[in-house]
Amino acid sequence: MLDSCQNAQERWGGVHKLIDRWLDERAELVTAFRALRDAKPAFADKDKNLGFCAILVDYVSAWHFEVSEQLVAEAKAFGDDKGLELAKQISPRISAITDIASAFNDHCDKGNCTDQERFAKKLSELGSLLHERFELEDCLIEVLHNAHKEEEAVQA
Numbered sequence: 001m002l003d004s005c006q007n008a009q010e011r012w013g014g015v016h017k018l019i020d021r022w023l024d025e026r027a028e029l030v031t032a033f034r035a036l037r038d039a040k041p042a043f044a045d046k047d048k049n050l051g052f053c054a055i056l057v058d059y060v061s062a063w064h065f066e067v068s069e070q071l072v073a074e075a076k077a078f079g080d081d082k083g084l085e086l087a088k089q090i091s092p093r094i095s096a097i098t099d100i101a102s103a104f105n106d107h108c109d110k111g112n113c114t115d116q117e118r119f120a121k122k123l124s125e126l127g128s129l130l131h132e133r134f135e136l137e138d139c140l141i142e143v144l145h146n147a148h149k150e151e152e153a154v155q156a
Contacts, residue, residue: 019141022059022067026134029059033130037123049113053105060098063137068094071144083144090136097133101126 032052039045068091075083104126113119 016070018066018070022062025055025059025062029055029130032056033123033127037127046111046113049108053108056101057105060101063094064098067137068140071140075144080144083140086143087140090140094133094136097129100129 032055036048036052039048068087072084072087075087104122107113107122
């Protein structure tokens with residue numbers, strides 16, 4: 001489910017240091033997610049929960065305050081109305097998933113991750129949402145990157 005992050009790194013690695021660093025954070029998030037999901041019982045390891053949540057918050061924050069802003073600025077610089085429209089369409093869903101991720105973090109941060117069944121369910125739901133989010137982020141990056149790469153090639 002979350003394995004697609006490796007493909008994204010292969011496609012866009014090296015495009016921009018910011019995106020490279022962010023994709024590394026994504027891989028770290030996926031690794032932490034798997035470790036938490038596979039722990040038995042997952043909720044009992046408070047340090048693993050908090051570690052995952054810290055990575056989760058860093059990842060979603062980096063998208064909103066760095067990567068997304070950079071992509072939008074780049075689209076504006078290239079006059080990429082198609083990319084800007086796509087960003088406008090995708091951003092609300094990414095923001096909604098960010099809100100859910102933040103709520104998960106807050107829930108665990110308060111020490112409320114003690115019910116194994118509920119925690120496993122919430123973690124599974126979060127995993128599905130992260131998978132959706134990765135696809136949305138990848139779509140936006142691909143459209144903007146490909147459009148700008150072609151534009152740069154024409155200008156060269």
